[in-house]
Amino acid sequence: MCGIIGYVGDRTALPILIEGLKRLEYRGYDSAGLAVQENGKLAITKSAGRISVLEQKLNPDLAGTTGIAHTRWATHGAPTDANAHPHTDATGHIALVHNGIIENYLAIRTYLKQQGITFHSETDTEVLAQLIGHFYDGNLEQAVRQALHDLSGTYGIAVVSADEPGVVVAARRGSPLIVGIGRGEHVVASDASAILAHTSQVIYLRDGEMVTLTRDRARVTTLEAIPVAPEVQEVEWSLEQIELDGYEHYMLKEIFEQPTALENCLRGRMDPRNGIVHLGGLVDCSRELTRTKHIILTACGTAWHSALVGEYLFEELARVPTETEYASEFRYRNPVVDEGTTVIAISQSGETLDTLAALSEAKQRGALVLGVVNVVGSAVARETDAGVYLHVGPEIGVASTKAFTGQVAVLALIACYLGRRKHMSAAAASEFLAALARIPKQMEQILDRADQARAVAQQYAQRENWLYLGRGYNYPVALEGALKLKEISYIHAEGLPAAEMKHGPIALINKGMPVVFIATSGSQYDKIMNNIEEVRSRGGSVIAVATEGDRDIARCAEHVLYVPDTLEPLQPLLTSIPLQLIAYHAAVLRNCNVDKPRNLAKSVTVE
Numbered sequence: 188m189c190g191i192i193g194y195v196g197d198r199t200a201l202p203i204l205i206e207g208l209k210r211l212e213y214r215g216y217d218s219a220g221l222a223v224q225e226n227g228k229l230a231i232t233k234s235a236g237r238i239s240v241l242e243q244k245l246n247p248d249l250a251g252t253t254g255i256a257h258t259r260w261a262t263h264g265a266p267t268d269a270n271a272h273p274h275t276d277a278t279g280h281i282a283l284v285h286n287g288i289i290e291n292y293l294a295i296r297t298y299l300k301q302q303g304i305t306f307h308s309e310t311d312t313e314v315l316a317q318l319i320g321h322f323y324d325g326n327l328e329q330a331v332r333q334a335l336h337d338l339s340g341t342y343g344i345a346v347v348s349a350d351e352p353g354v355v356v357a358a359r360r361g362s363p364l365i366v367g368i369g370r371g372e373h374v375v376a377s378d379a380s381a382i383l384a385h386t387s388q389v390i391y392l393r394d395g396e397m398v399t400l401t402r403d404r405a406r407v408t409t410l411e412a413i414p415v416a417p418e419v420q421e422v423e424w425s426l427e428q429i430e431l432d433g434y435e436h437y438m439l440k441e442i443f444e445q446p447t448a449l450e451n452c453l454r455g456r457m458d459p460r461n462g463i464v465h466l467g468g469l470v471d472c473s474r475e476l477t478r479t480k481h482i483i484l485t486a487c488g489t490a491w492h493s494a495l496v497g498e499y500l501f502e503e504l505a506r507v508p509t510e511t512e513y514a515s516e517f518r519y520r521n522p523v524v525d526e527g528t529t530v531i532a533i534s535q536s537g538e539t540l541d542t543l544a545a546l547s548e549a550k551q552r553g554a555l556v557l558g559v560v561n562v563v564g565s566a567v568a569r570e571t572d573a574g575v576y577l578h579v580g581p582e583i584g585v586a587s588t589k590a591f592t593g594q595v596a597v598l599a600l601i602a603c604y605l606g607r608r609k610h611m612s613a614a615a616a617s618e619f620l621a622a623l624a625r626i627p628k629q630m631e632q633i634l635d636r637a638d639q640a641r642a643v644a645q646q647y648a649q650r651e652n653w654l655y656l657g658r659g660y661n662y663p664v665a666l667e668g669a670l671k672l673k674e675i676s677y678i679h680a681e682g683l684p685a686a687e688m689k690h691g692p693i694a695l696i697n698k699g700m701p702v703v704f705i706a707t708s709g710s711q712y713d714k715i716m717n718n719i720e721e722v723r724s725r726g727g728s729v730i731a732v733a734t735e736g737d738r739d740i741a742r743c744a745e746h747v748l749y750v751p752d753t754l755e756p757l758q759p760l761l762t763s764i765p766l767q768l769i770a771y772h773a774a775v776l777r778n779c780n781v782d783k784p785r786n787l788a789k790s791v792t793v794e
């Protein structure tokens with residue numbers, strides 16, 4: 188996934204483009220570049236490495252008021268100066284930045300080479316820039332339109348020409364693009380974080396649409412040149428929400444935001460006294476959802492872990508057969524989607540390509556398709572029949588934290604909503620919702636003891652192999668804890684159902700190996716205590732997440748991280764937090780880039 192931004196207006200474009208790139212850097216950060224219209228030419232600067240490297244190369248006197256910029260997560264071609272965006276056509280008069288993958292780039296490249304075109308990069312993107320140049324006959328919008336007709340794959344692009352001052356052409360299919368409507372200026376970007384400093388009035392471009400921007404006008408059309416009357420919306424996030432607010436990293440800020448984020452997520456959606464859940468986003472499909480016979484939860488990464496908690500919640504509260512599918516598997520394995528099937532896609536960004544493709548597959552097979560999404564107006568939110576937003580605020584850190592707990596909370600609400608339309612009593616729902624209402628305060632209690640997680644990281648951050656074990660609702664938490672550690676500290680970690688350890692992985696246990704147990708009170712507590720003994724007897728170092736007041740656990744664990752007591756189905760909302768903190772502190776101690784881990788991006792909009 189990459190970040191792109193374009194500006195046209197009366198202000199000098201350079202500082203706006205650079206500031207926007209910095210807000211988009213979490214989307215990809217292995218190279219960056221920009222193009223500004225200057226004195227009838229395009230001033231292009233690009234570089235491998237972070238935006239700070241690009242800044243060293245820039246001519247600070249660039250005064251042009253129209254330009255485009257890009258920060259890259261490499262797909263085709265290593266992160267080099269030559270492969271950095273923008274890419275140009277043969278004349279150097281047209282420049283383009285791109286987020287996505289062009290699937291037929293080799294065929295187009297071959298065709299253009301036959302026309303005598305020389306290529307200067309290994310990227311798929313350059314093919315599109317050259318193709319636009321190939322079609323260009325004085326009308327940039329038309330040349331972009333013609334080129335996109337020949338393209339297969341995904342794109343979010345912004346294009347400028349040295350011969351058309353004050354014009355930016357943008358288009359999208361499969362990669363997000365938002366247009367910010369300013370006074371006498373327009374900004375187009377991959378997401379709202381690069382726009383909020385300028386305006387909160389936006390147009391969410393839809394797949395197959397393009398827009399021609401001048402200082403005074405944003406003209407939206409389809410690829411077939413049919414005019415579109417766009418809906419101007421208000422972005423619900425504020426600039427301060429995407430600032431660091433004194434935290435060292437966004438991830439730490441977002442871990443500590445979880446009590447507030449969860450309050451925002453739950454606000455207005457539950458009536459514990461009467462055992463009722465209000466989900467406005469499901470009103471139009473409530474009857475069909477109530478009659479559902481089979482639920483498939485589909486997602487990727489951390490969202491898949493929250494989906495697995497959802498599977499247990501739906502089966503326990505609503506008694507509906509539920510399965511959890513990796514989106515990348517679901518889309519290719521010819522799944523059974525029959526009468527009465529509901530598919531729920533879970534995605535923080537709402538732009539993950541595998542999840543979108545799974546959605547499309549489910550829709551084609553006639554399922555009711557719902558979304559559980561954080562980013563308003565994102566592709567998943569638009570492609571589904573109905574859905575529920577997380578409302579946890581923008582999540583900038585690449586490692587997902589508050590979105591995970593937000594997803595679990597929303598899935599708990601949907602499970603209770605459905606359960607009350609089936610066999611769940613008002614009394615049971617009241618107890619469940621009252622416990623859910625207590626979670627934000629209980630999260631604060633855990634965060635007040637955050638130093639205990641740092642102590643664990645200080646002791647074990649240099650160990651290269653960890654195990655995470657949990658049972659029941661805490662099995663997905665074990666998977667999530669392991670993923671957090673892997674993706675930001677680069678330590679190898681594996682999450683397992685605790686009972687599975689004896690079927691092979693126990694061979695891994697050696698002296699001093701950190702083994703994290705989620706051993707909270709509940710139906711399988713005694714079993715997990717047995718598993719702890721199995722590890723201790725082989726020399727493993729036991730780190731336990733346990734329920735406040737449990738003194739037994741302290742006798743068999745080197746470290747105990749306590750969490751308040753709650754109903755078993757809601758424990759993931761609490762037990763995941765110490766694991767987030769352990770991963771965070773381990774990464775800091777290992778001098779890793781916490782918010783921009785190597786090889787990763789915030790949302791994977793490629794296959």
Ligand code: AGP
Binds near residue numbers: 490
């Ligand atoms: C989580 O820490 C990772 N950054 C990653 O697994 C992420 O959850 C996954 O790519 C899904 O993203 P989405 O929720 O935006 O669809």
